[in-house]
Amino acid sequence: MTTRKPSAYPSDADLRRLIHFSTEDGRIWLAGQRMVLLHTAALAALRKEMIENVGPAQTRRCFTRAGFAAGERDAALAREIRGNASLSDMFAVGPQLHMLEGAVRVTPLRFSADPETGAFDGEYDWEHSWEAEVHKHNYGLQAEPVCWMLIGYASGYTSAFMGRTILFKETACMGKGDAHCRIVGKPLEQWPDADELASWFKPDSLLSTIEHLQTEVETLRQEVMPDADRTDLIGRSEAFRTAYELLRTAAPTKVTVLLTGETGVGKERFARALHTLSPRASEAFVAVNCAAIPHALIESELFGAEKGAYTGSQAPRAGRFERADGGTLFLDEIGELPMELQAKLLRVIQEGEVERLGSTQARKVDVRLVAATNQDLSRAVQEGRFRADLFYRINVYPVAIPALRERRDDIEPLAQAMLERFARMHGKPPPTLSDHARDALRGYAWPGNVRELENLIERAVILSKPNRPVEARELFPGMGLPVGAGVDQQGQIAEGGAASFDCEALLSQLQSSGEGLEGLERALLREAVSQASGNLSAAARMLGLTRPQLSYRLSRDQDKGGDPS
Numbered sequence: 359m360t361t362r363k364p365s366a367y368p369s370d371a372d373l374r375r376l377i378h379f380s381t382e383d384g385r386i387w388l389a390g391q392r393m394v395l396l397h398t399a400a401l402a403a404l405r406k407e408m409i410e411n412v413g414p415a416q417t418r419r420c421f422t423r424a425g426f427a428a429g430e431r432d433a434a435l436a437r438e439i440r441g442n443a444s445l446s447d448m449f450a451v452g453p454q455l456h457m458l459e460g461a462v463r464v465t466p467l468r469f470s471a472d473p474e475t476g477a478f479d480g481e482y483d484w485e486h487s488w489e490a491e492v493h494k495h496n497y498g499l500q501a502e503p504v505c506w507m508l509i510g511y512a513s514g515y516t517s518a519f520m521g522r523t524i525l526f527k528e529t530a531c532m533g534k535g536d537a538h539c540r541i542v543g544k545p546l547e548q549w550p551d552a553d554e555l556a557s558w559f560k561p562d563s564l565l566s567t568i569e570h571l572q573t574e575v576e577t578l579r580q581e582v583m584p585d586a587d588r589t590d591l592i593g594r595s596e597a598f599r600t601a602y603e604l605l606r607t608a609a610p611t612k613v614t615v616l617l618t619g620e621t622g623v624g625k626e627r628f629a630r631a632l633h634t635l636s637p638r639a640s641e642a643f644v645a646v647n648c649a650a651i652p653h654a655l656i657e658s659e660l661f662g663a664e665k666g667a668y669t670g671s672q673a674p675r676a677g678r679f680e681r682a683d684g685g686t687l688f689l690d691e692i693g694e695l696p697m698e699l700q701a702k703l704l705r706v707i708q709e710g711e712v713e714r715l716g717s718t719q720a721r722k723v724d725v726r727l728v729a730a731t732n733q734d735l736s737r738a739v740q741e742g743r744f745r746a747d748l749f750y751r752i753n754v755y756p757v758a759i760p761a762l763r764e765r766r767d768d769i770e771p772l773a774q775a776m777l778e779r780f781a782r783m784h785g786k787p788p789p790t791l792s793d794h795a796r797d798a799l800r801g802y803a804w805p806g807n808v809r810e811l812e813n814l815i816e817r818a819v820i821l822s823k824p825n826r827p828v829e830a831r832e833l834f835p836g837m838g839l840p841v842g843a844g845v846d847q848q849g850q851i852a853e854g855g856a857a858s859f860d861c862e863a864l865l866s867q868l869q870s871s872g873e874g875l876e877g878l879e880r881a882l883l884r885e886a887v888s889q890a891s892g893n894l895s896a897a898a899r900m901l902g903l904t905r906p907q908l909s910y911r912l913s914r915d916q917d918k919g920g921d922p923s
Contacts, residue, residue: 367450367453367454367466368440368443368447368450370454370457370458372439372440372900373439373451373454373455373458374458376388376389376435376439377393377458385797387793387794388455388459389435389439389792390792390793390794390795390827390829390830391431391792391793391794391827392793392794392797393459395460398488398491398492399492401488401492402492402493402495402496405417405421405489405492405493405496406496408420417506418506418558419557419558419559419560421489421506421507421510422506422507422509422510422513422558422559423510423559424507424510425506425507425508425509425510425511425512425513425514426510426511426513426514426517426559427510427514428507428510428511428514429452429510429511429512429513429514429515429516429517429518430514430515430517430518432451432452432455432456432511432515433452433514433515433516433517433518433519434518434825434826434827435451435455436448436449436451436452436519438826439451441893441895441896442890442891442893442896445471445473446469446471449469449471449516449519450466452511452512452515452516452519453466453482456508456511456512456515460488461487461488461507461508461511462484462485462486462487462488462505462508462539463484463485463486464482464483464484465482465483465484465485466480466481466482467481467482467483467540468480468481469481471520473520473521476520476521476522476545477545478516478520478524478543478544478545479543479544480516480526480542480543480544481540481541481542481543482512482540482541483538483539483540484505484508484538484539484540484541485538485539487505487508487531487532487533487539489504489505489506489507489508489533490504490505490531490532490533490539491532493533494532494533499533499534499535500531500533500534501534502531502534503527503528503530503531503533503534503539504531504533504534505528505531505533505539505541506558508539509526509527509528509541510558510559512526512541512543513525513526513543513559516543518825522545523545523546523556524543524544524545524546525543525544525545525546525549525552525555525556525559526541526542526543527541527542527543527549527555528540528541529541529542590627590630590631591627591628591631592768592771592772592775593765593768593771593772594767594768594771595760595764595765595766595767595768597760597764597765598760598765598768600760601628601757601758601759601760602631604755604757605628605631605632605635605757606635608632608755608757609632609635609636610635610636610637612726613754613755614707614726614727614728614729614751614752614754614755615629615632615727615728615729615755615756615757616728616729616730616731616735616752616753616754616755616756616757617629617728617729617730617731617756617757617759618730618731618732618756618757618758618759619730619732619758619759619760619761620732620761620807621732621806621807621809622762622806622807622808622809622810623759623760623761623762623807623808624759624807624808624809625690625730625759626645626688626690626730627808628757628759629643629645629686629688629690629728629730630643630688632686632728633685633686633688633726633728636686636726638684638685638686638726641684641685641686642681642682642683642684642685642686643682643685643686643688644678644681644682644685644686644687644688645688645690646659646660646678646687646688646689646690647690647691648689648690648691648692648693648694648695649690649691649694650691653696656695656696656699657699657702657715658675658677658714658715659677659678660677660678660679660699660703661677661679661702661706661712661713661714661715662674662675662676662677662679662680662712662714662715663675663677663714663715663716664714664715664716664717665716674714675714676714677712677714679706679712679723679725680712680721680723682723682725683723683724683725684724684725685725685726686725686726686727686728687725687726687727687728688728688729688730689727689728689729689730690729690730691730691731691732692729692730692731692752693731693732693733693735693738693743693744697743697744697745700744700745700748701745701748703748704745704747704748704751706723707727707748707751707752708751710722710723710724710725711723727752729752735749735753736749761804761807762804762807762808762810762811763803763804766800769799769800769804769811770791770796770799770800772808772811773791773796773799773811773815774791776811776812776815776816777789777790777791777815777818777819777828780815780816780819780820781819784819784820786819786820786822787824788819789818789819789822789823789826789827789828790827790828791827791828792827792828792829792830794829794830795827795828795829795830795832795833797830798830798833798834799811799833802834814833814834815833818832818833831904835904879911882901883897883901883908883911883912886898886900886901886908887912894908894909894912
């Protein structure tokens with residue numbers, strides 16, 4: 359059980375370092391989450407319009423739930439930022455962030471918490487509540503408390519921090535004419551009016567009813583047009599829709615389809631989608647990577663072989679064409695086929711017959727052919743590396759699969775689906791992406807396309823921690839926020855971040871110490887490890903490094919004879 363009496367908060371320097379004004383691109387960040395500075399007048403106008411259109415009860419519920427969601431987000435930072443601090447200092451992250459975010463001034467009166475039993479008892483004074491100010495300005499003094507979003511924040515933060523439902527109630531409010539606002543928080547079941555109190559946090563409002571109806575309509579629409587669901591293709595960008603519509607149009611026919619696009623764009627997924635949308639969906643889908651099979655074996659792989667057709671052939675074997683009979687055969691990297699096999703492939707396509715290696719008997723096959731390449735086959739024809747007649751035969755219906763950088767609107771839904779898939783695969787809860795992580799995904803060039811995205815997301819899932827969003831630096835090691843400004847101790851925006859340095863003093867120290875930049879780095883490493891009580895993860899966060907980066911620097915220092923402890 360941790361009990362805290364009224365006292366000053368710990369320094370908020372660690373929190374101010376998380377606030378970053380990216381002045382070049384017009385964004386504000388709080389530890390990887392995008393923030394927005396809004397005029398209270400704008401929020402007041404929104405509040406007033408909602409009250410007049412949907413009523414005070416529905417408005418209160420919406421604002422309370424919005425605050426609750428914001429509080430939950432900030433709670434995820436508390437244990438990460440102050441993982442080695444006392445419970446009271448760790449919990450103080452919420453009130454201190456609430457103040458830094460400009461919502462209200464928070465003064466602790468009573469704090470008692472026990473994470474093991476879930477016991478909680480807290481009381482705080484609020485001053486300068488933005489909600490009380492704007493509500494009183496628009497409507498005068500009220501009979502009931504009006505700090506709906508602020509109460510939601512306190513409840514959301516504490517519930518997420520304690521791992522159980524803790525709700526706060528205003529016992530005094532400036533909106534009622536009290537000198538200041540006061541809030542008390544305790545577990546839901548300890549409130550005599552628990553049902554009424556909890557009702558403000560439930561989504562059973564007019565807006566959620568509309569949302570529910572929209573969900574039902576969308577479900578019915580998917581039942582009428584289930585193609586996208588059945589194919590497992592994800593996309594909403596114009597480039598994706600163009601390719602998908604071509605695929606859907608070709609699906610009911612028998613036309614040979616040529617899929618083109620860069621390596622990693624997902625050509626096999628599109629081929630499987632074409633098969634799923636076709637009348638052949640219940641039959642086999644057989645995929646062959648022509649570049650992965652040695653030239654000496656590829657003929658028997660495609661067309662089959664009789665017993666004794668080559669050394670080691672002990673029994674007759676059906677080729678991929680025969681296995682795909684009635685279904686779809688996907689030939690990936692068809693441009694890698696040897697020239698002599700290209701002629702045989704052309705005959706199979708034209709005649710619908712295959713001859714196994716070592717046999718003179720033709721076998722009828724009914725196969726839908728889908729080919730794919732990342733090469734320019736027309737150039738390969740000009741250079742004599744690909745037969746012109748085969749090219750014209752497979753190029754009847756070309757479909758260009760766009761690169762991931764050409765379908766940026768699809769990156770986030772693709773990443774979300776991959777997070778859920780890899781979480782199931784590795785037995786972990788699906789993590790979320792921070793705002794900065796999503797922004798980094800959209801801004802990356804993706805030379806490896808969807809395959810590269812899959813690799814990054816799987817790695818992020820494996821490294822993810824419970825109740826903590828994936829940060830951009832975990833997807834792209836070494837990535838930081840854009841150069842901009844932070845907030846100094848006086849609340850002023852400081853160029854270069856909150857940790858703006860006195861360069862003149864630093865240079866003077868370097869000159870007097872005689873140890874140079876390496877000496878300064880060693881001193882910083884030792885100080886960070888010392889302040890973190892030997893916790894390397896916490897020390898790395900202080901220095902803006904990853905744990906592996908810090909470990910590398912410490913080992914390098916030890917190799918040179920330094921002592922990081």
